[in-house]
Amino acid sequence: MKVLLADDHDLVRDALKAYLESEKDIVVITVPDLNSACEAASKSLFDVVLLDYAMPGMNGLEGMSKAMEAGDGRPVAIMSGTASKSVAQSALAAGAAGFLPKTMGAKSLVNAVRFIAAGETYVPVDFMNSSDAERKHPIAADLSSRELEVLERLCLGLANKEIAxxxxxxxxxxxxxxxxxxxxxxxxxxxxAALIAKDAGLF
Known part of the structure; x- marks a missing residue:
């Protein structure tokens, strides 16, 4: 199985790639942004394309449509660590083959990708059944979406210039x-601040 994984965080990309490639029959190609994903998808057929919802070029779900077109209709799923249930619902309504929270364990991620590759639509039942308020981390409750984006990058050790x-x-x-x-x-x-977020399990 050939998987295209697009995420702008090196650490996240490497971790997800390692999870998937622990299975002998899965090969993962990684790229850092939407443009690279579309270019790769147009040159080679992938069984599944995984796109980070918040990476450069996505512009919400516009990027997903571009990737679907570039990949000649191959299954495209959205990944996110912070997106709400409404975003997941909108992605599925727009033709996403799945919605994968980044909090998923390695085994669940592998199962989800296999499910999508088999032509099914995947979304965690508990994610869709819980309210956004229930899922919201206590620390995140007082932070704006932009502040969460900055905090996530602080946890990755990026400098202000890189975050900007x-x-x-x-x-x-x-x-x-x-x-x-x-x-x-x-x-x-x-x-x-980064240590507080990490210790609390926010990222």
Whole structure:
């Protein structure tokens, strides 16, 4: 089975690739953004295409449609660590072959990809049955979606300049977000803010 995995976080890409390639019959090709995913999908047929919902070029679900077109209708699924149930529902309504929360364990991820490759639509039942409020992490409840994006990248050890480039924002804006995050998380600095988020299992 050949899988195309598109995610802008190196660590996440490597982890998911390792999960999937622990199975002898799965080969994973990784790319960092939507444009690379579309280019790869247009050159080679993949059994499943996995797209990170928040990576560069996606523009919500527009990117998914582009990838589906580039892949000649091959199954495309959305992955996310923060998207709501409504986003998952919209993705499925737009033709997604599945919605995979990044909190899934290795075995569940492999099973989901096999399910999608077999022509089925996959979405975790407990994810769709729970409310967004129930799923929202206590720490995340007080943070905006942009602050969560910045915090996630702090946890990956990215500098303000790198975060600004990834989110297409000014570096001064990232500094303000980091300052706000430290205040909301009662952290002395960016490193402590990242540790608080990691220790709490937010990412």
């Amino acid at each position: 480039r990834e989110l297409d924002l000014q570096e001064v804006t990232i500094k303000l977000h980091v300052k706000t995050l430290c205040r909301k998380l009662h952290a002395k600095n960016r490193t402590q």
